[in-house]
Amino acid sequence: MSKVIIAEKPSVAKNIADALKIKGRQDGYYEGNGYIITWAFGHLMQLYDAKDYDEKMARWNMENFPFIPPNFRYKVKSDPRNKEKEDLGARKQLKIIYNLIKRNDVEMVISACDYDREGQIIGDTIIYNLKTQKQVYRLLLNEWTPDEVLKGLQQMKPNTEMRPLQDAGIGRQWADWVIGINLTSVATLKYQKGKGKALNIGRVLLPTLKIIYDRDREIENFKPEEYFKLAATFKTQDGEAYEGTYVENEEDKFSNKEHLEKIQEAMKDPSAIIADKQVERKKEYPPYLFNLSNLQGFITSKFKGWTSDKVLKVAQSLYEKKYITYPRTASVVLEESLVGKTAKVLENITRGLPYENEVKFSKLKRVFDNSKVESHSAIIPTYLLPKSLTKDEEIVYHAIKNRLIMQFMPIAEHEETKIMTKMSNLDTKGVFVSKGRVQLVEGWRKVEKIESKDNVLPLVKVHDLVEMVDHKLTSHATKPPKHHTEKTLLRVMETCGKGQGDEESEEMMAAILSGYSIGTPATRAETIKKLKDIGYIETKNKSLICTELGKNLVETFPVKELFDLEFTGRLEKTLSDIEKQKFTKESFLNLIFDFTASAVNTIKHEKDIIINEVTYEKKSIDALGKCPACSQGSIIEGQKGYGCNNWKNGCKFVIWKNDKFLAALKKKPSKTMVKMLLKNGTATVKGLTSKKGNKFDANLRYEKNPDNEYYSWKMEFLN
Incomplete structure (x- = not known):
């Protein structure tokens, strides 16, 4: 008898097949050794559109809302190029999966989709839509290495035990459908003039937009305040100079300039004394292991051009290639059961490093702590060492690898010295404070060559006499807060703003562990990208800024709960509580349905205001050259490609904008390139990217295949 395993993607199915030493690949599955391994392409099914339930919903009409289906149904996902049609690839793969499950020799179905809400419902919607009577099991893995796959197959759970995770996944999916469909439709009808893209309203989109809007307003309304500082330079008896800043009642910034001028006036006598000296040795622990938000924050702030x-895409690729553990995690520590595995990984990744002998493995509470793991452990490398990585993969892999190594390097230590110098004839409580810092133990800082800025003070003792040789009063102004970057925005989203000042605070940890956040690690990057794509925010350098449309929406849209971090945090926490069986899916959905009906009602009764006017300019269509296929028509630019305007007479010549051959080389066809091809039969294209991430130039031809109507690319390398 055989067992069918359904993986989330073809690459993961291949990892499972490799672990089971199965070579026999058929159309849409692998088979051998008692297993049939097939795959989805992420979601193969989607929820019905509103018009699928009721044809009157095909036209947006204010009277038809709120619309909440009596029961939710699924269909084959739509073609991304034409939403009205089914995705033929998805339909074909579903048919293959169903035929495999129905086979008489199949006794069991195993869902091997990602171990999270999304992965659970990807597998469940496929399996339960078929209404199979066969046993369904769940393969729950954090990495796809051969050892883990084989171990996981021995420790599977009945899929019925995953019901709470399924409920949370479905609760989130149905809630977002109801809020999105109703409020996007009603807001667009109410506040937009002209047809075009809808005014997107979403449970996670709006509070994220509000965080950026609030920071922009803070900067806009900021009024700088002037303050003053008094500094003096002193010389020891050995002739060494050092500087100090005047401090009174632990404050070194003064709004009253006259107060400092009086002190300056009284500093005519240069004699001074060392009133106090404090020397403290401080330990610096390495930053915690990465969860997805911290990894995204670290990479986007350190490397240019990263979002x-x-x-997430690069980390997902490393995960599917078996080089790192599951990336969509909120945890910054590891489960205690991973101690042995981590020791093995550490040994592998540190071999041959210049500081190899300084790495000492032990079961540290900062690294292994079950009480601080939320569903998945932190991201670490697997025991498999990468043979070849693209440049992007290298950046992400090395960050994850280095962060693990740092945990087991010596703790860095530095010495902080504080000298308090008092002017001999100055009758005030204030002293001049000088701070010094010397790195004593580099420790984990070696791993990423983190330089420490030492500031060495001269050697003095309490009661030593020194001489003041110079002093100056300076004027300063308070600075406005900085615009949010992806790093700072992710931090606020991860915890709804709780404990965000310190990434290791208990308050922040508690927020993450309770699921009190905006969105999940898996969806936050998508949310930021969507806000840019729909034009609510824009980026300037690394700063995220509200557009005029985004600003108008925040100021006009009347359902204020959707902008509220507390409200969103509570909804996300409720989904987390459903997973923990502290709340039911039904109660959550009733809450969402009532909220949506009330929100629709609120919008309907608001004043009619236009916040977005869609205007169209008719594009003049330029002919780029003569069609090489039919010679009758001209090649023009369309929305999805460069095609022949003689298509009505059957000419099928086209160069697609998402052409797979060019996409693999990280290029899209441009007007200039197409013009050159049509004119010369060849185009010189610069900056193509190889599989290894190297850049090169080449001449490209687009030639008709001798045995069919299709065209293929031919490439000739340039020296």
Whole structure:
């Protein structure tokens, strides 16, 4: 008898097949050794559109809302190019999966989709839509290495035990459908003039937009305040100079300039004395292991041109290639059961490093702590060492690898010295404070060559006499807060702003562990990208800024709960509580349905205001050259490609904008390139990217295949 395993993606199915030493690949599955391994392409099914339930919903009409289906149904997902049609690839793969499950020799179905809400419902919607009577099991893995796959197959759980995770996944999916469909439709009808993109309203979109809007307003309304500082330079008896800043009642910034001028006036006598000296040795622990938000924040702030969405895609690729553990995690520590595995990984990744002998493995509470793991452990490398990585993969892999190594390097230590110098004839409580810092033990800082800025003070003792040689009064102004970057925005989203000042605070940890957040690690990057794509925010350098449309929406949209971090945090926490069986899916959905009906009602009764006017300019269509296929038509630019305007007479020549060959080389066809091809038969294209991430230039031809109507690319390398 055989067992069918359903993986979330083809690459994961191949990892499972490799672990089971199965070579026999068929159309849409692998088979051998008592297993059939097939795959989805992420979601193969989606929720019905409103018009699928009721044809009157095909046209947006204010009277038809709120619309809440009596029961939710699923269909084959839509073609991304034409929403009205089914995705033929998804339909074909579903048919293959169903035929495999129905086979008489199949006794069991195993869902091997990602171990999270999304992965659970990807597998469950496929399996339960078929209404199979066969046993369904769940393979729950944090990495796809052969050892883990084989171990996981021995420790599977009945899928019925995953009901709370399924309920949370479905609760989130249905809630977002109801809020999105109703409020996007009603807001667009109410506040937008002209047809075009809808005014997107979403449970996670709006509070994220509000965080950026609030920071922009803070900066806009900021009024700088002037303050003053008094500094003096002193010389020891050995002739060494050092500087100190005047401090009174632990304050070194003064709004009253006259007060400092009086002190300056009284500093005619240069004699001074060392009133106090404090020397403290301080330990510096390495930053915690990465969860997804911290990884995205670290990479986007350190490397130019990276977005949180890109970091997630690269991390996902490393995960599917078996080089790192599951990336969509909120935890910054590891489960205690991973002690042995981590020791093995550490040994592998530190071999041959210049500081290899300084790495000492032990079961540290900062690294292994079950009480601080939320569903998945922190991201670490697996025991498999990468043979070849693209440049982007290298950046992310090395960050994750280094962060693990740091945990087991010596703790860095530095010495902080504080000298208090008092002017001999100055009758005030204030003293001049000088601070020094010397790194004593580099420790984990070696791993990423983190330089320490030492500030060495001269050697003095309490009661030593010194001489003041110079002093100056300076004027300063308070600075406005900085615009949010992806790093700072992710931090606020991760904890709804709780404990965000210190990434290791207990308050922040508690917020993450309770699920009190905006969105999940898996969806936050997508949310930021969507806000940019729909035009609510824009980026300037690394700063995120509200557009005029985003600003108008925040100021006009009347359902204020959707902008409220507390409200969103409570909803996300409720989903987390459903997973922990502290709340039911039914109660959560009733809450959402009531909220949506009330929100629709609120919008309907608001004043009619236009916050977005969609205007269209008719594009003049330029002919780029003569069609090489039919010679009758001209090649023009369309929305999805460069095609022949003689298509009505059957000419099928087209160069798609998402052409797979060019996409693999990280290029899209441009007007200039197409013009060159049509004119010369060849185009010189610069900055193509190889599989290894190297850049190169080449001449490209687009030639008709001799045995069919299709065209293929031919490439000739340039020296």
